[in-house]
Amino acid sequence: MAENKKNNFIIQGSILAIAGIISRIIGMLFRIPMLAIIGEDGMGVYSTAYSIYNILLMISSYSLPQAVSKLISVKNAQGQYRNVRQTFILSLLFGTALGFLAAVIMTAGASFFAGTVMKMPEAVYAIRALAPTVFIMGMLGVMRGFFQGHGTMVPTAVSQILEQILHVAVSLLAGYALFQKGVAQDAGVGNYFASAYGAQGATYGVLAGAAAALLFMVFVYLLYRKTLIARCRRNKDEVLDSPVSTLKAIVMIAFPVLISTALSNLGTLLDQTVYAQYTATDYRAIWGVYSSKYSVLINVPIAIATAMSSSTMPTISASVARGDEDGARAKGNAAFRFILLIAVPASVGLGVLGKPCFDLLFHSTDNTLAGQMMLYGSSAVLTYCFSTLSVGILQGHNDFWTPIWNTLKALALHLPLLAFSLWILEWDIIGVVVNHVLLSLMICLLNLYALTKKLNFRMDFARIIPKVLACSGLMGIICWLLYKLLHAHAGNTVSLLLTIIVAVVFYLIAIFVSGAISREDLNTMPHGGKLIRLAEKLHLMH
Numbered sequence: 024m025a026e027n028k029k030n031n032f033i034i035q036g037s038i039l040a041i042a043g044i045i046s047r048i049i050g051m052l053f054r055i056p057m058l059a060i061i062g063e064d065g066m067g068v069y070s071t072a073y074s075i076y077n078i079l080l081m082i083s084s085y086s087l088p089q090a091v092s093k094l095i096s097v098k099n100a101q102g103q104y105r106n107v108r109q110t111f112i113l114s115l116l117f118g119t120a121l122g123f124l125a126a127v128i129m130t131a132g133a134s135f136f137a138g139t140v141m142k143m144p145e146a147v148y149a150i151r152a153l154a155p156t157v158f159i160m161g162m163l164g165v166m167r168g169f170f171q172g173h174g175t176m177v178p179t180a181v182s183q184i185l186e187q188i189l190h191v192a193v194s195l196l197a198g199y200a201l202f203q204k205g206v207a208q209d210a211g212v213g214n215y216f217a218s219a220y221g222a223q224g225a226t227y228g229v230l231a232g233a234a235a236a237l238l239f240m241v242f243v244y245l246l247y248r249k250t251l252i253a254r255c256r257r258n259k260d261e262v263l264d265s266p267v268s269t270l271k272a273i274v275m276i277a278f279p280v281l282i283s284t285a286l287s288n289l290g291t292l293l294d295q296t297v298y299a300q301y302t303a304t305d306y307r308a309i310w311g312v313y314s315s316k317y318s319v320l321i322n323v324p325i326a327i328a329t330a331m332s333s334s335t336m337p338t339i340s341a342s343v344a345r346g347d348e349d350g351a352r353a354k355g356n357a358a359f360r361f362i363l364l365i366a367v368p369a370s371v372g373l374g375v376l377g378k379p380c381f382d383l384l385f386h387s388t389d390n391t392l393a394g395q396m397m398l399y400g401s402s403a404v405l406t407y408c409f410s411t412l413s414v415g416i417l418q419g420h421n422d423f424w425t426p427i428w429n430t431l432k433a434l435a436l437h438l439p440l441l442a443f444s445l446w447i448l449e450w451d452i453i454g455v456v457v458n459h460v461l462l463s464l465m466i467c468l469l470n471l472y473a474l475t476k477k478l479n480f481r482m483d484f485a486r487i488i489p490k491v492l493a494c495s496g497l498m499g500i501i502c503w504l505l506y507k508l509l510h511a512h513a514g515n516t517v518s519l520l521l522t523i524i525v526a527v528v529f530y531l532i533a534i535f536v537s538g539a540i541s542r543e544d545l546n547t548m549p550h551g552g553k554l555i556r557l558a559e560k561l562h563l564m565h
C-alpha cells in the first residue's frame with residue numbers, strides 16, 4: 024500500500040484531528056469564562072439552543088462534506104475533472120438551498136422548539152440568533168467537502184481553527200453585553216432575561232466564526248481555481264455527466280448521510296426531551312453541567328474519530344472505484360488501529376482524572392456532579408470513536424442505509440432503557456450519562472457486525488486489543504495512585520499536570536515495549552519515520 028505522503032489518509036486525518044482537537048480545546052476553554060459570565064442557567068439555555076441548531080445543521084451542512092468529498096474523490100480517481108467542477112457547482116447550489124430552508128425552519132419554529140419541545144422558553148432568542156449560521160454552513164460544508172475529496176484536509180483544518188477563534192472572541196463580548204442588559208431587565212426578580220439574553224449573545228460568535236471560515240475557504244478555492252480550469256481544458260473530450268444525473272448523485276448520497284448523521288446526533292436531543300419530562304424542577308443548571316462540562320470534555324478526543332472518518336471515507340471510495348477491495352479493507356484496518364491506540368487510554372484517563380480536570384477548568388464551581396458523570400460516562404470516548412469510524416467505512420463502501428437502520432434499532436432500545444433508568448431505577452442525570460454510552464455501544468456493535476457480514480471486513484485486532492487494554496489499564500492505575508500521592512502534598516493543578524505527563528510517557532513506552540504499535544502503524548502516522556528512529560535509539564523497538 025505504497026502511497027505518496029501527501030495522499031496518505033492517516034496523515035491527512037491526523038491533520039484534521041489535530042485541528043479538531045485544537046478547536047474543541049478552544050471551545051472547552053471558552054466555556055470557562057462564558058460560564059462565569061452567564062452562569063450555569065445561561066449555559067443550559069445556550070446548550071439547549073445549540074442542540075436545536077445542531078439538528079438543523081444536519082439539514083444544511085453536516086451531510087454535504089461527506090457527500091461532496093465522496094463524489095469528488097471518485098471523479099478525481101477516474102480523471103474526470105470537468106465532472107469534478109460540475110459536481111462542485113451543483114453541490115454549492117444545493118447546499119445554499121438547504122441552508123436557506125434550515126434557516127427558515129429555525130426562525131419560524133423557534134418558539135415551538137424552545138417552549139413545547141425542550142420546555143425552556145428562554146432559549147427562543149438564541150435559537151433565532153443561530154438561524155443565519157445554518158445558512159452559511161450550507162455553503163461552508165460544500166467548500167470543505169470539495170478539498171477533502173482532493174485528499175487534503177489542510178483548508179478544512181485551518182478554517183476550523185479560524186472559526187473557533189472568532190466564535191470565542193465575539194461570543195464573550197456579545198454574551199457579556201447582552202447578559203448585563205438582561206440583568207437590568209430582570210430588575211433583581213429572577214434571571215429569565217439574563218439567561219436568555221446571555222445565551223443569545225453567546226450564539227453571535229457562532230455566526231461570526233462561520234462567516235470567517237467561509238471567507239477563508241472561498242479564498243483558498245480562488246487560489247486553486249486556475250489549476251482546476253487547466254485540468255478541465257486538458258480533458259475537453261471528457262464526457263460530461265448530465266446536470267440532472269450529477270444532482271441526483273449528490274442527493275442520493277447526501278440524503279442517507281444526512282439521515283445517518285441526524286439520527287446519530289438525535290440521541291442528545293431525545294435525552295434532553297425525556298429528561299425534561301422526568302424532572303419536575305428547573306433543570307437548566309443540571310443540563311448546563313451535562314452539556315457544558317461533561318459533553319464538552321468527552322468530545323475533545325472524539326474529534327479524532329470524526330476527523331479520521333472524514334479522511335477515511337473518500338479514500339476508501341476511491342479504492343472501491345478502482346476495484347481495489349483489498350486496499351479499501353487495509354485502509355479501514357489502519358484507521359481502526361489508529362483510533363484504538365488513542366481512544367482506549369483517553370477513556371481510561373478521563374475516567375480516572377475527570378473530577379481533577381473539571382476542577383482545573385472550572386475551578387470557581389462545584390464539580391462533584393460533573394466528576395460523577397465522567398466516572399460513569401468516560402467509555403463514551405471509545406464507543407463513539409468506533410461507531411463514528413464504522414459509519415465512515417460503510418459509507419466509503421457505498422453502503423449508506425445500513426448505518427441508518429442500525430441507529431434506528433439502537434434508538435428503539437435506547438429510549439425504553441433511558442425511561443427505565445429514570446423512572447424505575449431513579450438514576451436521575453447519571454441515567455442519561457449511562458444510556459448515552461450504551462446507545463453508542465449498540466450502534467458500534469451493529470455497524471461492526473455489518474462490516475464483517477456484508478463487506479467481509481476482517482479487523483486484525485487479535486494482536487493489538489489485549490496489549491492496548493493492558494497498557495491503558497496499567498496507565499489508569501498509575502494515574503490514580505500518582506495523583507492521590509501528589510495531591511496530598513500539592514495543589515490540584517500541579518498534581519494533575521504532572522500525573523498527565525507521567526501517564527502519557529508511560530503509555531507511549533508501554534505500547535512500544537509490548538508491541539501494541541508496529542512499524543507499519545508508525546509509517547502511516549505524521550513523522551512516522553522519525554518516531555521509528557527515536558524508538559530504536561531508546562531501544563523501544565528493534
